[in-house]
Amino acid sequence: MNPFVRFLTSSIGRKYVMAITGLSLTGFLLVHMAGNLTLYAGNKAFNDYAHVLESNPLLPVAEAGLLGLFVVHIGLAIVLIRANRSARKEEYKSRLGMGAKTVASTTMWITGPILLVFLVIHIWDFRIKKELVEEYDLALMVVERLRSPIGFSIYVASIAAVGFHMWHAFQSAFQTLGVAHPRYRALIKNTGRLVTVLLVAGFGGIPFYLFFTG
Amino acid sequence: MDERWSRHKFDLKLVNPANRRKFDVIVVGTGLAGGAAAATLAEMGYNVKAFCIHDSPRRAHSIAAQGGINAAKNYKGDGDSVHRLFYDTVKGGDYRSRESNVHRLAEVSVDIIDQCVAQGVPFAREYGGLLDNRSFGGAQVARTFYARGQTGQQLLLGAYGAMNRMIQAGKIEMYTKREMVDLVQVDGVARGIITRNLTTGEYERHAAHTVLLCTGGYGNVFFLSTNAKNSNVTAAWRAHKRGAFFANPCYTQIHPTCIPRSGDYQSKLTLMSESLRNDGRVWVPAQKGDQRPPSDIPEGERDYYLERKYPSFGNLVPRDVASRNAKTVCDEGLGVGPTGEAVYLDFGDAIRRDGKKAIEARYGNLFEMYERITGDNPYEVPMRIYPAVHYTMGGLWVDYNLESTIPGLFVLGEANFSDHGANRLGASALMQGLADGYFVIPATIASHLAGRSLQAVTTEHEAFAEAEASARAHADKLMSINGSRSVDAFHRELGNIVWNDCGMERNADGLRSGMDRIRTLRDEFWQDVKVLGDPATVNQDLEKAGRVADFFEFAEAMFNDALVRDESCGGHFRAEHQTEEGEAKRDDEHFAHVTAWEHTEAGKLPVEHREPLAFEEVKLTTRSYK
Amino acid sequence: MIQKANHGDMRIVLEVWRQSATGAPGAFEEYEVMANEHMSFLEMLDVLNEQLVEAGKEPVVFEHDCREGICGSCALTINGQPHGPRSRTTVCQLHMREFEGGARIRVEPWRANAFPVVKDLQVDRSAFDRIQRAGGYVSVNTGAAPDAHAIPVKKENADMAFDAAACIGCGACVAACPNASAMLFTSAKVSQFTLLPQGQPERERRVVAMVDTMDGEGFGNCTNHYECEAACPKGISVTNIARMNREYARATLKQRGN
Ligand SMILES: Cc1cc2nc3c(=O)[nH]c(=O)nc-3n(C[C@H](O)[C@H](O)[C@H](O)COP(=O)(O)OP(=O)(O)OC[C@H]3O[C@@H](n4cnc5c(N)ncnc54)[C@H](O)[C@@H]3O)c2cc1C
Ligand code: HEM
């Protein structure tokens, strides 16, 4: 078999792809989060920022790439979850646990799909809707959405899901990629925590800010 | 002597490489000896079928060896040589082993290390990247190679890997969870075995051109020993009953530093490395019945009896001497702990002298193990230790080719009697098992395969039917007794008799009365043992019952041998034969021989054969550790 | 020191998984045992079995041999913990003093598709052997070895290789892994040989063959829960898993390059 084909169909190869797509998505999220911070500077600043993005001719390419990352990441996640669920058909009757796993690590299969649902809503909210109208004020759309109790709740819950997902995912990705020399283990773990906190605070501040200042 | 092995190898017939695949070889037991043999013979081109009672060859009892393996590499430049290792081993065996075998062992010891290192066995190394050695068991040179406290494990995993490679190559067929229950002979030659599948209960027939027995030692005749629970004498004993002579069954080794029994439920004993005696001081209260905690007993009221009796060797006297002295003080009522069968091994002085850190660096893992088992912290409370059965020097008799008295039946490793005489030196059993398996048998097996004309035999042969029927009948009988006592209860009681009357110290009266008690108990066993469950599935009680039945017969042979060997030597200490200082007193005039027993019929005493031992190279002396 | 003669007796209620054969339905049975705090867990089960035999019931089947934590035979899940509550301790070395008197203890076999139950608490771990057969060795014929000192090994590497080689093949890592993954076991062997010069010639071939065999045996994938490391009685580190991941990717690139 071609080594790459074999690699991509092996357990480790699939996890490699999960990790690379996951880390790329993390990168996107960091940038996205940073961009969103312009909201604090007012609607205009945000719209200007959005405009710069939207007028970049390479945007469709980037979006296609992003979509690809999501599709691959989610597709493999489903394969992985199913395989792992069926590796122990006869379950333990006691609660299995040595105390090493975390809430985050054991809920990846929940936080992942939550994010998927969120993404559908989110893309509809801010990406598709605007295509359906002639004129739009993106900042206003965001502000209105996040000030509605339902919108607020969906976003807060989803950002929490991002937090849980990332808490485990960041260091996990490095372990999967084999960058886990004992010397770096703590460093990677702490970086992962920092990234998670940044994302949660960065994204999460916005709905709270809007909701409670509105 | 120096050239005997090379000359012998040259004189041996050879099996042409193209012909090797026409020969089937059965290897029973895949510990160090069997694993090494199976792998090497398969590499040479023979078709190997290998068997073990474990669920994987990696679990053989060899895995438990801690201390290390000797080899005359002289990497430390401290004057070691093949000759010195040879000399030490013959002397250590108290001059009851065959010089030529031991010399060969010392010669191939160096090749073993090369082989194992090439396999990736992670021996301890120094900062320069080269192998480290230590001095072990009182040896005057540092010739012991080790892998932390897990040398046996690492060596076995090396042999297991070598076997795995050949299994993958289709040259070894591996049968796990199979117990050999009988040997099959055709025209007087060993041509196959009957096994019981321990998962399905089925009896299976396997034919071959030759059979290698590598099934380990019989220490579990004592019930309590440092051996793994499934170690047994069954394969060897059943071969014995089919005609293979059993040599020196009374030679057993008692290791001085084991964790003592804590109660009647005790199922096995755990060895603590001998190295502990380098820093620990052995003592008991000087007063009988002193119930004070050890820390409350002042220095003046302690008896450091080894230091007192053996001023020059002190706590480092050889295994047998240390063991016997512990028994003596406990028999005098000075023993400590809840059972009164223990002596203190105290690190208090060492900790005060070198600091806790230093002691932890040296023995940390051992202390941890001790704490896990006993719940006591040896940094604060002296350890309690007591001797335990550890190794059996006796075994099936073999010639220089490792062939038993049954043509075509070879015996390797602890299962044979060959190299350790009446006492085994530390770190030399691993060496022997691997020597037999990697280097001796691959050469000597040709004497049989090329030297005899062997007709084709299939498992349809009536000898297989007969052996299978007899094995089935044996098991069926055990199942049908349906008495009132468990197998373990009988085994424990047997063990007690053997320990008390044929343990560290033996005497004629004890041996005679012990033999009577064994017979009585054996009759009771066959009338009152209770084996439940279905013989056609996993039935661990049936497995045990079969093994205990053999231990009963074996124990009698062992007592008989101990009685007939009317001298003291090595691990065989006859109270009637001791020097004024209480040391073993050999009788070289009458007993410089191997006793090989021939089975006659059940219930009758075996017939004695003697192989005289000639010493050309080594001068017979008396050991002294004063 | 307190002398504990005859003290330390304790009553234990056991719930033991009984299953007559592979695929047969199983269930817990409840037993009461008088144990002693100095008994090992397996000695406590010996007492139970004596009791069962006395009562004319079939004893519980469980694997064991060395009873000193090195052969890897023993394999029990105690209250949801493979090898029980004490870290770095096999169940044969676990002593009853780790439990309270009157405790209720549930004993299950290892559970994983790749480890089918044979009977009661005994499982079939032959999948591990098959993984090792795929490449867990250095291919060197007996007698073909150079002098041992011809191959110097950096002490650090030798020590790390040893840490990995200490695996006893018990299967607790699989039993403890929420995904029943065999990554810790497989990576321990791969690491040992990756770290040693002897392992270099077969470095790529080995990791690929062992991982592919592992995948074929029905184990789950690793999602880095690290439960395996916590359950492992020999303290095998999950850095070995990272190393194997890296090695597997490296082998792919190298084989591609050839
Ligand atoms: C605790 C301990 C520590 C030790 N430490 C050292 C040390 O430091 N240095 C040293 O040199 N020696 C040491 N020894 C001694 C040494 O470990 C053994 O003598 C040696 O490993 C025996 O190897 P073997 O291959 O002959 O047998 P084993 O390793 O016992 O193998 C026996 C094989 O036979 C199989 N078998 C048994 N019965 C049957 C049957 N009926 N049918 C089919 N298969 C069967 C088993 O499955 C197994 O595969 C130690 C021993 C003990 C108990
Ligand atoms: C915002 C989007 C997402 C980001 C940034 C992200 C990031 C990551 C990262 C970095 C990993 C670690 C990979 C590894 O351990 O090797 C990961 C794993 C995983 N992700 Fe996502 N992911 C996202 C969305 C999703 C979605 C929508 C799903 C849904 C189905 C999902 C399911 C999973 C699963 C199941 C894992 C594997 C668990 C593990 O390896 O521990 N993820 N993700």
Ligand code: HEM
């Ligand atoms: C407060 C939080 C958030 C706000 C205010 C926000 C805002 C927006 C806006 C305005 C857009 C449209 C950009 C454009 O088309 O120009 C967008 C796109 C997007 N957002 Fe968010 N977002 C938030 C959180 C998230 C989170 C948590 C995720 C991921 C898990 C996410 C993933 C995306 C994706 C994938 C796109 C589509 C990008 C594209 O197609 O260009 N967002 N977001």
Ligand code: SF4
């Ligand atoms: S890695 Fe640890 S838990 Fe897994 S088999 Fe090896 S020793 Fe057992």
Ligand code: F3S
């Ligand atoms: S617990 Fe399982 S998920 Fe991976 S890190 Fe260990 S194999």
Ligand code: FES
């Ligand atoms: S019985 Fe050997 S490790 Fe537990």
